[in-house]
Amino acid sequence: MTTGDDTKAAGEEMYALVERLYPLCRSITGDGVRATLDIVGEYLPLRVHEVPTGTRVLDWTVPQEWNIRDAYIADAAGNRVVDFAASSLHVLGYSVPVSATMPLAELREHLHTLPDHPTWVPYRTSYYTPDWGFCLSQETLDALPDGEYEVRVDSTLADGHLTYAEYVVPGQVADEVIVSCHVCHPSLANDNLAGIAVATFLARALAEQTPWYTYRFLFAPGTIGAITWLARNAERVERAVKHGLVLACAGDPGRLTYKRSRRGDAEIDRVMRNVLQASQRPHEIREFTPYGYDERQFCSPGFDLGVGSLSRTPYAGYPEYHTSADNLDFVRPEAMADTLALCREAFSVLDRNRRYVNLSPYGEPQLGRRGLYDSLGGRSDAKQAQLAMLWVLSLSDGTHGLLDVAERSGLPFDTVAAAADALHDAGLIKA
Amino acid sequence: MTTGDDTKAAGEEMYALVERLYPLCRSITGDGVRATLDIVGEYLPLRVHEVPTGTRVLDWTVPQEWNIRDAYIADAAGNRVVDFAASSLHVLGYSVPVSATMPLAELREHLHTLPDHPTWVPYRTSYYTPDWGFCLSQETLDALPDGEYEVRVDSTLADGHLTYAEYVVPGQVADEVIVSCHVCHPSLANDNLAGIAVATFLARALAEQTPWYTYRFLFAPGTIGAITWLARNAERVERAVKHGLVLACAGDPGRLTYKRSRRGDAEIDRVMRNVLQASQRPHEIREFTPYGYDERQFCSPGFDLGVGSLSRTPYAGYPEYHTSADNLDFVRPEAMADTLALCREAFSVLDRNRRYVNLSPYGEPQLGRRGLYDSLGGRSDAKQAQLAMLWVLSLSDGTHGLLDVAERSGLPFDTVAAAADALHDAGLIKA
Amino acid sequence: MTTGDDTKAAGEEMYALVERLYPLCRSITGDGVRATLDIVGEYLPLRVHEVPTGTRVLDWTVPQEWNIRDAYIADAAGNRVVDFAASSLHVLGYSVPVSATMPLAELREHLHTLPDHPTWVPYRTSYYTPDWGFCLSQETLDALPDGEYEVRVDSTLADGHLTYAEYVVPGQVADEVIVSCHVCHPSLANDNLAGIAVATFLARALAEQTPWYTYRFLFAPGTIGAITWLARNAERVERAVKHGLVLACAGDPGRLTYKRSRRGDAEIDRVMRNVLQASQRPHEIREFTPYGYDERQFCSPGFDLGVGSLSRTPYAGYPEYHTSADNLDFVRPEAMADTLALCREAFSVLDRNRRYVNLSPYGEPQLGRRGLYDSLGGRSDAKQAQLAMLWVLSLSDGTHGLLDVAERSGLPFDTVAAAADALHDAGLIKA
Known part of the structure; x- marks a missing residue:
């Protein structure tokens, strides 16, 4: 697991949030959801939506x-x-x-x-x-x-309303990444208060900078909430949503589990595999199934979004699942901190995974003349950095992104991205 | 091997047919072929064709x-x-x-x-x-x-004729499956009287219902017979023949062997793999080679049909092959019954392997409202049936057939097909 | 390793050439390169090019x-x-x-x-x-x-010149195979006097016949020489260069190593794999990296040529690399002879790897009528030859070359090519 004081502090803060949310009686509608969003709203300026009973949402109807x-x-x-x-x-x-x-x-x-x-x-x-x-x-x-x-x-x-909330971190581009967690379970800590807490702190961390993508966080009741959001955002989904992640069961001590999108090789799937492998965390990568959390809705064939799901011990994979034993003892601050850290690493890769075009594609450009050999002379990772530049130049033909470069070369993504930055600064590649 | 009284009876009847055919002196032309077809004609209303000596058939000429x-x-x-x-x-x-x-x-x-x-x-x-x-x-x-x-x-x-026969089981569509066996070997039981017997009883079984495809059975001498049929049916082959199976060496006690079509991933190839694996029969799946039985002709590059070949111990794979030891002791009723059962299972899958389109592809449709959860409540396999419905809905985007659903989900084809039927009845998918 | 008197003699002659070249002080320019090319010119009528200092070549400039x-x-x-x-x-x-x-x-x-x-x-x-x-x-x-x-x-x-040389073996077609070796290293025997010697004797061997492709041999200083050649031959590269091989470290006793082109599945890559596997020599096949010898330039994304690299112990893979221990004791005549033999085998396959079209694609043509069974009757490999004919007929649909036939059938390329010759002579296939 990731260590460090910041991470430890984040774990404690997330755990404290879980403790506050734990006693509330949530369901797919009602005041328990509103009280939950009020508390999350102390951390993030949420935009809360109320959708009246009887509203048609895709094949469903908002219930009483x-x-x-x-x-x-x-x-x-x-x-x-x-x-x-x-x-x-x-x-x-x-x-x-x-x-x-x-x-x-x-x-x-x-x-x-x-x-x-x-x-x-x-x-x-x-x-x-x-x-x-x-x-x-x-x-x-x-x-x-x-x-x-x-x-x-x-x-x-x-008759009343179904309640859900959104929080948007504006990015450099309008293309969106959605991060979704369900808020409909009552006093169950891992499923899904830990997911809510990780999403909350992930949103706060992303908001401290201007990420590349626009990140849209969705706090909504399971199934009917996701369906309601999809029904009311069909145009955005079509136009802007490029990637997504469903967070659930994010706080137990088990190893991380990533479930691929229906597409199976969406960019988020490849990013997650790369980050999980590179991090050397124990983990499991599972194929998509149409059962689970709200990735069921996001990945339905009409939308078919590149949305995967991240858990620790997944859905129904632990005896405490959907019982009173999924309590405040079952989730651990350090586990939530680790899930949060993994998400940040993954979105950092996703944000930087761009395609470049080598502006000097005929033969190798003379790197020494531009100080791209010398400038690296004093660094212990100079050889790897140099190799990364050659790989970025070699594959930047408009069809490969930096993640492709990292995967084919076997080099760490960070090394590849740093090489791309150096080449970009030297005017040798363009985005 | 499949058991059951019906199967056992079929095995005995097929063996009795082999016994009757055994003494006849067959060749690629002549009265031995006619006598053979007369006997098969007692089981099936064959249409017998006589093609004169000297007729040009593709690159060949009908011999004397x-x-x-x-x-x-x-x-x-x-x-x-x-x-x-x-x-x-x-x-x-x-x-x-x-x-x-x-x-x-x-x-x-x-x-x-x-x-x-x-x-x-x-x-x-x-x-x-x-x-x-x-x-x-x-x-x-x-x-x-x-x-x-x-x-x-x-x-x-x-100068005389080359003789072959056809028997057609009309289906719900004009698209054809051809089932072919050679009738030119003299007193050899496994190669190919067992094949003739299995083809005969398979035709009878299919004729008891109206299958989806039209099944055309071909009883013809090896090589020159298949070439003659292809020459005289080139237009049909182009227009209507979608799948096919060559039956040979169908009665020895060895494990089943399926040889893929030249295409290697034709639908019949995928059906056979699925059925053989699901049946848990010992079996072997072999890659195509341009040597063997009449799949050589059906898979020639000009036709390139999706035609595989089913045997037990295959071509030249047993010492008794092409000797007097390939006799009535070498073939077993239960082996023929097993080959027959496998063919019926395979064609049942082939017949039901259709592509559907999810009519409610945005989010999951509300299955409970339509009684598709309740209706399954009392069945012990309810969970699998429900999962199968979700899989059919997920993959029914016009590019996947039910066999794709079965393969990706790991669910039995029958479960998937039953789920598709339920969804179709509920108006949620269309073919 | 390959044996035989001719091979042994070639090994000794190549070693003698290495001995003569060894004392010269080569660099990327200067009289040491000219003296080297003078000696190689005693074996091959080289065309020597002198390119003035200051000439712009792609992103580089010819140095003093x-x-x-x-x-x-x-x-x-x-x-x-x-x-x-x-x-x-x-x-x-x-x-x-x-x-x-x-x-x-x-x-x-x-x-x-x-x-x-x-x-x-x-x-x-x-x-x-x-x-x-x-x-x-x-x-x-x-x-x-x-x-x-x-x-x-x-x-x-x-101010002066950069010197490089070419030697062209005219083929039956204008499409070119380039064979490149660097001539800029001083008294180092394996890197790259052995490569120069193998290239020289390979050129002589090819010139004794008229190969299918035109073979262009390039003797040039590393990096700047290849870049200079590419700059001056960009139009030819675009139009005519179809395949290529960089030779380096060709004389040490280690096993053969082939490094794939950037494309990874270029025809030369497939030829090399086939020949190395068929030869049962110990060998290694490596994926492309943008580091190494002049394949870096030929495979740069703007050119992206199908150029691989053949070595024995590769680049930086032996302690003697770039030291005085890479001397006349380190390279062996029999190792150079083996590298030469492998190159000849590979180019023999490359030269014969053509696509044919079966002119009788509907059913099998009657081979017996054309004497294609009889003609083989007396040969011990008749069965394999016959099978090879069936495979060539089966796959000659305009999309498969003879190497595809060899790979899918598992038959030796020579057997497949002989079958294609027989079928071509009989008018059954055309190129």
Whole structure:
């Protein structure tokens, strides 16, 4: 993992953000999303969008907004044996309101547990089929005596809005890179508060400079949020979006995992492979599948964007996934810091991966006359730097970018980019 | 190997057909071919074609027709020491008539044996160079005392016809798949009576339904027969023939061998690879060579058809090849049944390998709204079925067929095809 | 390695040529190059070109001409402790004139040694930065007592010419193959007197026949010589040069090394791979890099010629490289003979690698009728020859050359070419 004081500090700050977001009850709509975006808004000047219930978005319709104030199961003595106030996971996401008393046998049909992990509470939702329910540990369930229980879900399902936010870092060109994370999961730390935190700090870091590309960060509920954004930005997607990255499960201690775009060899795919390999971090690169996070939407065949997905231990790849064990102990500051560092390295390569044209393509230009040999004489990496210049000159025929040069030569991208800068300054190549 | 009562019954029936065909003396022309087609005609309503001697067919000319009534070598006492009546292999194919008496030393120049397999009789022909001869075992030859022998070949080589037959299973489209087997070898069971039997029962099976493609079965003598058919069907080949398979050596107990078309990546090649791999049968896939059976003609560069060849132990790959040991003991009912089953699986995939277009390509369509999640809820393979739908939607951009989907996703073709059917029924994709 | 009396004789003759050239003091200009070309001119009727100082050649300018008569370091007693007369390596190439007396401490700044190889003298130059210096062994330096030394370089750096030579073997077509070697290194045997010798004898061998291509041999100083030739032949390069080979380090006992052209799959690259593999010589094939010999210039992106480079132990790959140990003991007659033989084999393949069109592409033509089976009956390689004919017929569709046939079939190129000749004679294919 990357070390250094700055990185360590970033890890701690991201962890603190995760801690603040953790208790909120998020869903695909509602005030939990708004409260989440309010907190992220303290770090970034977000632009928040509210899209009314019933709006047609591609093949979907924005659903009713769900809000919840309280929910519990109380025993005959009035003791709350399952209480939403203790954890937002206890209530089935999008539960319709209920207020009833019923015997345990009848109640069981609405209870969800994880028998294989008897102390963990599962995360369950029912967005598009009206239902109500509670999630609890198997141990809690096993301890419940038979008898009558009071059941109450104080929720509202009504016309309202779907909420998402954007933050744009203007670049030197209008071409965009989208960075997307989902904000719809309740008290789950790795999936996806760590992703939100990494996206937030990545945006802040990019905003400290003027990157080459314009970076558009998207904080939106999963699936319906991405679909809503795509529906409202179809023209931009067509015209401006060139690359993208979906961030999820960004904070667990596992190795980094990059999932390729549907295209499989999009520029972001090649950048990620180069950076992961060059960094010598343990990592895995996976082929695209149409299942996972919102890359499903960005990579749908009509859009077919060059959007990959970066995780540490990926989707459903760890037992804590979608359970109460995906908690504040499961994510680590240094893991988030490492994910952030990798993203910065990758976007640094992406930003510099341009095609040049050798202006002196017939034979080698005389580098010595221009001080391009001498100027390197005192550097210990002079030989590599010189070789990088020859490679950039050799491949700068209008069809190869600097990443191509790095890959074919086996030289580090930074060395190749520095060589290109020197040649550009000498007037030997042009972009 | 495939099991099941139907398969077993098919194996027995094919074996019975091989037994009936075995004694006949076939060659590239003559009554042996006609008798063979008469018997096959009891299973299928064949259309038999007679092409006159002297007809120009591509670079070739239909030769004179050869018929034989009797042939033998008799010793001084009049005992037939080699007798055509015992086996059609004993006479050199296309032997000119001869009636003579000569000493053994002179006769030897016309005798063919297999010294390495002293009890086997070789199969030899001389179609285009006038000659006569006998094939016998080395043991028989060694036992012959010196002396005078009466030699007689009662054959006719005269203007007549070349005979071949076709059987067509009409499909839903006029595009054709040709299935070809050679009918010119005399008493050799694997090469190619097993091929004839598998082709016959494959045709019957396909005729029980209306397949997608039109399947044209060709029963013709090797080389000159395929060339004659190509010469007379050049326009159809150009217009309608899309795929094809040559069947030979289809009944020995060895593993299946598929030889690719000259193109190497024709659709039939990809189908065969998929089906052989998915079936987990032991098998081998070989690259094209311009030597072998009639794929040589179908794949000649002017036609360059997508025609592969299916065998068990292939051409010249077993010691019994082109000898009397390629007999009724060498071919097995269960092996023929297995070859038949593989062909049916392959054509089932070929028939369903269509390209669809996702009609809702921007983002994922909402499958739940259409009951495509619920409808699968009760099935144990629901997760795979759902994933298959996402894959079909993802790749149905007009450039990928269902076989592409199966290969890229790693899902079974049947699962992918079922997903496509469900999506098609829901109006989400069109062919 | 190739054996045989002719080869052995060629090896001895090449070695004798290396011995004659060894003492001369070559540089990128000057009389040492002219003397070298005079000697090569005894073997080949060279056309020598003189290009004036100051001539603009691509991005470069022809430098002043350097000549040297004497150079030494003498001790206080007048004894020459380092003497150019003993070895041309002792003086820094392109040393400016100097005549001075100085203490050893001051002199040291102009002395070059190889501490890791204390008995060897390094080879050093300073073509484009005015400087003077001496190269000597570390042992010699260590033995020098402190004190005053007389230093003298009797050289001239003045307007003059750059000298290079060409020799052309006319072919049946005007398309050219260039064979290039550098002639600028002083007393170094492998780099590049062996290359000069192999090029000379290769030219003689090709001139004994009329090859298909026109072969142009270039004897020129490294870098600036190739750049000068390219500048003066840009139109020819564009129009006529189709293939090329740079020869360097052609005489050491190591295995052969072929470095691909920038294109990576140019015809010369494929020919070299085929010939090296077929020859079963130990060898290595390397990817292109823009560092090395004059392939750097020929493969610059503006020209991007199909020019590879053949060496034995390549550039900087042996400790003796650019030292006095690259001497007459380091190169071997049999190694040069082997390099020569490989070049002849490669150009023989290149010359015969033509595309044919099958004039009878529909089905197989009847080879027997044309005597193409019979004619081969008596040869032990008849089966392979027959198969080669089928392969040539199969692939001669206008898109494949004979090398493609050899590679796809796995047959030796010579067998394929012989089959093509037979088919061509029979009128079945045309070029």
